[in-house]
Amino acid sequence: MFKLIDNYMIVPNIHLLTVEAPNVAREARPGQFVIVRADNEGERIPLSLSDWDAEKGTVTMAVMNVGKTTSRLAELEAGTSMPTVVGPLGNPSEIDEFGSVLCVGGCYGIGSIYPIARALKEKNNKVFTVLEARSSYLMYWEEKLRGFSDKIIYISRDGTHGYRGHVNQLPDIIESLGVPIDRVIINGCTLLLKKASDATRPLGIKTIVSLNPIMIDGTGMCGVCRVTVGSKTRFACVDGPDFDAHEVDWDELLQRRKSYMSEEAKPLRTSGCEKRGCLTTQPVVR
Amino acid sequence: MAEDKTPGKKPAKKAKARKKLDLDRRDIPKQPVEARVRNFDEVALGYSAETAIEEAKRCLVCKKPKCIGSCPVEIDITGFIECIAQGDFAEGVRILKEKNLLPAICGRVCPQEDQCEGVCALTKKKGEIAIGRLERFLADWEAEQPDIEIPVIPPPTGRRVAVVGGGPAGLTVAGDLIRQGHGVTIFEALHEMGGVLIYGIPEFRLPKRIVKREVDYLEKLGVEMVTDFVVGKTRTIDSMLEEYDAVFIGSGAGLPWFMDIPGENLNGVYSANEYLTRMNLMKGYKFPDSGTPIVKHKKVAVIGGGNVAMDCARTALRLGAESHIIYRRSREELPARLEEIENTEEEGVTFQFLTLPIRYIGNDNGWVEAMECLRMELGEPDQSGRRRPVPIEGSETIIPFDAIICAIGNSPNPLIAKTTPGLEIGRRGNIVTDEETGKTTKDRVWAGGDVATGAATVILAMGAGRKAARSIHEYLGSLPVKS
Ligand SMILES: Cc1cc2nc3c(=O)[nH]c(=O)nc-3n(C[C@H](O)[C@H](O)[C@H](O)COP(=O)(O)OP(=O)(O)OC[C@H]3O[C@@H](n4cnc5c(N)ncnc54)[C@H](O)[C@@H]3O)c2cc1C
Ligand SMILES: Cc1cc2nc3c(=O)[nH]c(=O)nc-3n(C[C@H](O)[C@H](O)[C@H](O)COP(=O)(O)OP(=O)(O)OC[C@H]3O[C@@H](n4cnc5c(N)ncnc54)[C@H](O)[C@@H]3O)c2cc1C
Ligand code: FES
Numbered sequence: 129m130f131k132l133i134d135n136y137m138i139v140p141n142i143h144l145l146t147v148e149a150p151n152v153a154r155e156a157r158p159g160q161f162v163i164v165r166a167d168n169e170g171e172r173i174p175l176s177l178s179d180w181d182a183e184k185g186t187v188t189m190a191v192m193n194v195g196k197t198t199s200r201l202a203e204l205e206a207g208t209s210m211p212t213v214v215g216p217l218g219n220p221s222e223i224d225e226f227g228s229v230l231c232v233g234g235c236y237g238i239g240s241i242y243p244i245a246r247a248l249k250e251k252n253n254k255v256f257t258v259l260e261a262r263s264s265y266l267m268y269w270e271e272k273l274r275g276f277s278d279k280i281i282y283i284s285r286d287g288t289h290g291y292r293g294h295v296n297q298l299p300d301i302i303e304s305l306g307v308p309i310d311r312v313i314i315n316g317c318t319l320l321l322k323k324a325s326d327a328t329r330p331l332g333i334k335t336i337v338s339l340n341p342i343m344i345d346g347t348g349m350c351g352v353c354r355v356t357v358g359s360k361t362r363f364a365c366v367d368g369p370d371f372d373a374h375e376v377d378w379d380e381l382l383q384r385r386k387s388y389m390s391e392e393a394k395p396l397r398t399s400g401c402e403k404r405g406c407l408t409t410q411p412v413v414r
Numbered sequence: 415m416a417e418d419k420t421p422g423k424k425p426a427k428k429a430k431a432r433k434k435l436d437l438d439r440r441d442i443p444k445q446p447v448e449a450r451v452r453n454f455d456e457v458a459l460g461y462s463a464e465t466a467i468e469e470a471k472r473c474l475v476c477k478k479p480k481c482i483g484s485c486p487v488e489i490d491i492t493g494f495i496e497c498i499a500q501g502d503f504a505e506g507v508r509i510l511k512e513k514n515l516l517p518a519i520c521g522r523v524c525p526q527e528d529q530c531e532g533v534c535a536l537t538k539k540k541g542e543i544a545i546g547r548l549e550r551f552l553a554d555w556e557a558e559q560p561d562i563e564i565p566v567i568p569p570p571t572g573r574r575v576a577v578v579g580g581g582p583a584g585l586t587v588a589g590d591l592i593r594q595g596h597g598v599t600i601f602e603a604l605h606e607m608g609g610v611l612i613y614g615i616p617e618f619r620l621p622k623r624i625v626k627r628e629v630d631y632l633e634k635l636g637v638e639m640v641t642d643f644v645v646g647k648t649r650t651i652d653s654m655l656e657e658y659d660a661v662f663i664g665s666g667a668g669l670p671w672f673m674d675i676p677g678e679n680l681n682g683v684y685s686a687n688e689y690l691t692r693m694n695l696m697k698g699y700k701f702p703d704s705g706t707p708i709v710k711h712k713k714v715a716v717i718g719g720g721n722v723a724m725d726c727a728r729t730a731l732r733l734g735a736e737s738h739i740i741y742r743r744s745r746e747e748l749p750a751r752l753e754e755i756e757n758t759e760e761e762g763v764t765f766q767f768l769t770l771p772i773r774y775i776g777n778d779n780g781w782v783e784a785m786e787c788l789r790m791e792l793g794e795p796d797q798s799g800r801r802r803p804v805p806i807e808g809s810e811t812i813i814p815f816d817a818i819i820c821a822i823g824n825s826p827n828p829l830i831a832k833t834t835p836g837l838e839i840g841r842r843g844n845i846v847t848d849e850e851t852g853k854t855t856k857d858r859v860w861a862g863g864d865v866a867t868g869a870a871t872v873i874l875a876m877g878a879g880r881k882a883a884r885s886i887h888e889y890l891g892s893l894p895v896k897s
Contacts, residue, residue: 151649152648155648166705167705169697169703169704169705170704170706171705172605172706196705211605212642213642214605214643214648215644215647215648217644217647344688344691345603345604347644347647347668348669348827348828348829349669349670350670350688350691351670351672351685351687352688354679356679361672361674361679366829380679380780383681383779383780384679386780387681387682
């Protein structure tokens with residue numbers, strides 16, 4: 129059992145969950161994830177690590193409320209416990225002295241891009257961080273990110289903060305920075321990953337995405353997480369989750385993520401991520 | 415032996431030989447077909463005490479029983495059968511458990527026809543003793559007794575062993591070492607112990623309460639169990655070696671194979687592991703009461719002919735689908751347990767032999783809707799001695815299916831191999847071990863079960879665990895005594 133230390137809604141629909149998991153905290157690296165269960169009868173779902181404290185033995189995840197399990201997680205109160213928090217899984221993000229790196233985060237990815245920005249800064253990169261959300265009130269962790277970013281750029285759908293639009297603004301943003309960007313790293317929901325990937329492709333900048341197909345075990349045992357990258361089948365949980373965005377078969381990935389859509393709707397009261405265009409402004413009514 | 419030659423003994427021997435051969439292998443009661451295809455309860459119900467005694471009395475108690483030599487762990491089979499015949503079940507259990515830690519499981523899942531029952535003196539007369547059923551009978555009888563005996567465990571040696579993986583290999587090592595007074599901790603990646611016994615083999619063939627009972631028993635003996643712990647990720651073997659005197663790797667063969675043909679990533683195409691894990695570990699068959707979703711399919715093709723394929727096909731059937739097994743050889747070559755092949759046929763699964771899928775065809779939404787396949791014929795025998803299937807030219811056909819389950823095999827997961835320097839890995843991703851001791855090429859590290867042999871059987875995994883435990887115990891004994 130893993131004790132929940134803290135759980136609160138940081139912005140509408142996104143909860144920050146901090147759990148005692150000393151073994152995970154000790155080994156955690158940027159870009160890795162855990163698999164959790166909210167209760168004993170529950171599904172296993174993957175969540176990226178947004179932060180951790182090896183000394184205190186805690187890990188923090190930003191959870192976007194899209195369905196049954198994420199709703200259950202949102203309801204859990206500090207002091208109670210979760211039956212499963214296993215990890216850290218997946219390969220860490222590649223961190224090196226790249227030069228100038230653009231880190232893009234949307235929805236839960238604003239959280240999980242944070243340790244990546246931090247590690248890149250510690251490797252003396254110039255770090256530009258882009259936060260993407262529907263509206264200004266859905267952005268979070270600006271303060272934390274500012275500590276490791278040379279600049280923070282905002283994109284909001286409704287234009288209430290920074291650029292108006294979505295990640296198709298990336299080419300304009302990159303141009304405005306006035307320095308060549310050596311790498312783009314994107315975390316967030318699948319549609320955002322795909323759109324951002326489409327946006328950087330013509331620029332020829334190496335773009336890394338953290339893919340989020342459906343997973344069960346997270347150790348390479350079931351194969352449900354298979355994605356096609358560079359026309360090869362890969363298991364995202366063990367070969368990824370980071371992949372070269374421009375080699376990903378996005379149509380297949382979006383298709384595969386819908387495998388259980390109608391089935392999952394059954395135990396649901398709320399609609400799924402894709403249905404609501406992922407970047408909803410409406411808090412989920414519970 | 416000299417006495418055997420004395421004339422006085424002869425009449426007795428003759429009397430035995432003259433005993434009328436009873437070739438009526440007693441049937442095991444089963445759930446009726448119509449009922450069982452609609453539930454997930456166990457199919458075979460087990461012998462009553464009377465039937466078990468009748469069946470045991472048929473045993474000729476051979477002087478040189480071949481069955482014992484064909485058992486991978488050399489259970490004293492005639493010994494426990496004689497006990498059953500005399501109604502002394504407690505003594506039968508004791509004899510059985512001397513060699514087999516998990517009889518309730520092996521009695522249900524061992525391929526007896528290839529082992530003990532295959533060489534029984536009555537096999538040629540088609541009346542082989544139902545050794546597996548008798549084994550199961552004893553184990554189930556014991557489980558019903560009020561108090562299980564907890565053996566006296568010697569004082570702690572102060573030595574500690576880490577076991578990776580909670581499948582039959584790991585459980586056996588843990589059980590054997592804890593009884594020698596060593597401290598044992600099992601680290602399991604999933605949220606439940608049991609390995610394939612929990613996440614793979616379905617409830618209707620091996621009820622999960624039976625596996626839990628064995629796991630609980632080990633916990634009572636003092637084995638520490640840590641779930642949700644992926645060795646190689648949560649902690650490396652090298653780091654564990656700093657804290658433990660020895661490490662045993664029993665991580666199984668959990669990496670699913672695909673055929674690498676077009677359309678395999680369509681929705682509705684599963685690995686057997688995914689399909690069975692959703693059903694068993696995650697209790698998908700109770701969906702939506704359980705959280706893990708499953709899709710209701712109408713017509714399912716299972717590719718393969720082993721136990722895994724039978725389990726998938728029978729699971730699909732129970733969820734209301736029309737279920738087909740697609741196998742590239744013929745019935746004779748099916749590698750599954752005979753009893754399960756018969757059960758599968760009885761339940762109405764269709765077998766399409768000599769058929770090889772070459773492509774899956776999807777609809778506009780990315781869901782599989784058909785399979786293109788080739789007809790095969792059997793050619794010359796290959797290395798395995800089975801006749802090699804050869805495609806018949808121009809025999810392509812398209813058959814509609816809305817789900818495909820790929821059950822063509824598994825190999826060891828490379829996760830531990832990749833994170834453990836000094837471990838020699840074989841061509842098929844298996845950890846190389848000394849067959850007699852389970853020793854790997856890395857100091858203080860042993861391995862056994864499917865991770866060493868590739869996908870095999872429960873009893874072989876157990877046997878390997880037993881050998882490794884013996885070798886680990888020897889090694890720990892050679893160390894200076896800890897205060
Ligand atoms: C490596 C990895 C890291 C992830 N990190 C995070 C994270 O840090 N925070 C976070 O909130 N989410 C993260 N996700 C996504 C998260 O796992 C899913 O949102 C979650 O599984 C949905 O579960 P649910 O039971 O609440 O929804 P369900 O009831 O299962 O599904 C509701 C709807 O959500 C959508 N959905 C299902 N699976 C996924 C998925 N894997 N990703 C996105 N949408 C999905 C489907 O369209 C479905 O209709 C990550 C996924 C992966 C693979
Ligand atoms: C569907 C199916 C049906 C079968 N039917 C039969 C049958 O009827 N008769 C028969 O004899 N055999 C059968 N088998 C084969 C048999 O189950 C296996 O040979 C046996 O379970 C192997 O035991 P093991 O202990 O080596 O590995 P497993 O049972 O595979 O156990 C390995 C365990 O290690 C865990 N693990 C893996 N990696 C790690 C890690 N890095 N860290 C921590 N833990 C890890 C796994 O989660 C798993 O729990 C069947 C197999 C399947 C899949
Ligand atoms: S989640 Fe099962 S193999 Fe990746």
